[in-house]
Amino acid sequence: MKLLPVFIFFIILQSCSDKKGKTKISGITSEVALTENLQVKKQDFNAKKIISINFEEFEKNYFQKENDSVYIINFWATWCKPCVEELPAFEKIASDYAGEKVKVLLVSLDFPDKIKGQVIPFIKKNKIQSEVVLLDDADANGWIPKVSPEWSGAIPATVIYKKDKRKFYEQSFTFEKLETELKTFL
């Protein structure tokens, strides 16, 4: 009987450390889950075929679609740490919403001479499934305001649009935040 409080005390401590343990692991499991998801989803994006486009081509082919899909366009680069950290969120959105009219496009702003040495290896290593294009257009002062007048030029930056409705975000996304924004377009 005397031992009961001691017992309770230990149980509480135990439950506490359990919870802490779990929080730590959950970060890892979600990553694992994400990788699994990506492996399951075998959309054949061939990393060898990254196309380089200038802004005019980008605008025409990706930025003014008139169909009823939602386009999530993320500006990133392999050297941009916060960009790389948020890519799993975009990949998960693409995979979770694969059945709906949602398309994710990753617009790399890596230097063109880094495609072979850096961008393609990165895409392969991280099993990136979303379409990647390289925006090779030096006149950033000319095209940054066309993406959005609000954009300072810092990356990561994201545009979500559907027909005429569009929103610009100069920020990083978690999956939850991205999903919340996406839902305002669905």
Added chain:
Amino acid sequence: MKTIKILSSLAFALIAITAFNSCKNEQKKNLEEVAINENDDANNISPDSEISVIGYKIGDEATDFKLKDVNGKMVSLSDYPDAKGFIVIFTCNTCPFAVASEERIVALDKEFKSKGYPVIAINPNNPEVQEDDTYELMQQKAKEAGFTFPYLYDESQSIYAKYGATKTPHVYLLQKEDGSNIVKYIGAIDDNVRNASAVKEQFLANAVNELLEGKQISVKETKAIGCSVKQ
């Protein structure tokens, strides 16, 4: 005997509750940390957007500062009584756009220091977020890249926020007017960060030359891709 039993039970209960509470606190702390980290990752969703609102516009008076350069000396704009103005550039050690601009920044200092517009470079990044941007690596960078200008460490990360710099490199051209430093140009060095030899418009150099000639600056603000400031 019974009282002792009850008392000891109570004591244990108390300990248990304390333990439980401290555990809860820890969890709360963890949550807070996560929240802070998220903000960091978010590259400062709210702070950044606030900054872009409070940052300087053309015509604003820029604040002076007292920041440590790579030689351990504290540097302020007021240390340059003879300067006509300043080319303040927020830059860092490894951002590819900053690296691609290094030679151009050195050349700008060479050209304009003697004309009264010295370059002052400031690293705004938090080395805990961007491990390549420690003070020690700044010293190394300044040496290797042959910086002829002060390369300052915005340790408290307060100066870049006041200026409203969101990325590296991010240029603020200041002109002294009645003892104040007035913002005359904000943006990029030129129209081709990636390739100096393909530059067509030297925005910053043009702006300084216009100031030197007593003219109005024709292009006051420009945009360029850069690495977001790491808070």
